[in-house]
Amino acid sequence: MKKMLVLSLVFSLAAAVYADVNFDQGVNTSEIINAPHNDYYIPTPVPGRFGRYTRDCARFTFGPSDNDIMSEKVWLRSQEYVQECHTYYVPGPNGQQIPHQNCYERPGMSWNQQAQINIKARKLWPWERETFEVCLEGPWMDIYKYEAAYKYTTRKIGNYDPMFELTPQYKVAMNPDLAGLEIGTFSYDKNTKKYTFKVNDKWAKEYAGEKVYIKVELKKSISNWFDSSKGEKEFTFDVADSYEMVFGEEDLVKPQANSDDTYRNEKLFDTKGMYLKWGFKRLGKISTDKYMDKGDTQVIQTK
Incomplete structure (x- = not known):
């Protein structure tokens, strides 16, 4: 009898403890899926405003002068263009709201200013030209060096319609004048089988005491085909009014690539003549040693 009372008391307590759990009613899984979870949280974008500015530039070129130059x-x-964005929401796959943005540009503020450059007195060689650009982008105006013969200090005078004052500090070598060396004559002597190439120097007086390097490449002009190279030769001279180069094909450094064209049909690929591809460099302190490509001479006959 006592055992029966104990068992009855245990089952009664168990029933009291688990009375709130009903396994038959099921679990509402949608409440769990739709519950906020930090790993899947999508922050709402704040409506933004972003701008860009058009850039307007003017180029100024200056030549030699013994005095200050005012442009x-x-x-x-x-012009400013403002990007404005508006947020809207669309339903997501699980019922949540997904933010999207619609953006567009519209004109904003605009700026109009005058630009001017003042260069203090400096010495340039006759062929040298300096070029600067002044650009306005939004409310900001700046100056940029494109080609300069001096290292300059720059002072901006005025915030609106400013003037840029450039003061030379020290000379900087510029590239030589491409037109400084010009063809005199190019000829061929059938008896000696030698070519003669003469070049005139426009700035011999200014470059006195320096040297000039000239490179020539002898090329064959071929009808209906690519021109072939017979080789190259380099010359170095003390600067003078003119330079004369005499050479034969045996004096040339032959190209590494095979340029033998003797196998071609002479009627279809006949030789129109010979010409030079040439250029030069200034060797000294006045100019840089940049190689200046002068292109091709006229075609001459050798037969």
Whole structure:
């Protein structure tokens, strides 16, 4: 009898403890899926405003002068374009709201200013030209060096319609004048089988005491085919009014690539003549040693 009372009391307590759990009613899984979870949280974008500015530039070129140079004033204009975005929401796959943005540009503010450059007195060689650009982008105006013969210090005078004052500090070598060396004559002597190439130097007086390097490449002009190279030769001279180069094909450094064209049909690929591809460099302190490509001479006959 006592055992029966104990068992009855245990089952009664168990029933009391688990009375709130009903396994038959099921679990609402949608509540769990739709519950906020940090790993899948999508923050709402804040409506933004972003801008860009058009860039307007003017180029100024200056030649030699013994005095200060004041450029003309040039108008520059910059336009702001504002990007505005608006957020809207669309239903997601699980019922949540997914943010999307619709963005567009519209004109904003605009700026109009005048630009001017003042260069203090400096010495340039007759062939040298300096070029600077002044650009307006939004409310900001700046100056940029394109080609300069001096290292300059720059002072911006005025915030609106400014003037840029350039003061030379020390000379900087510029590239030589491409037109400084010009063809005199190019000829061929059938008896000696030698070519003679003469070049005139326009700036011999200015470059006195320096040297000049000239490279020639002898090329065969071929009808209906690519021109072939017979070889190259280099010359170095003390600067003078003119330079004369005499050479034969045996004096040339032959190209590494095979340029033998003797197998071609002479009627279809006949030789129109010979010409030089040439260029030069200035060797000294006045100019840089950049190689200046002068292109091709006229075609001459050798037969």
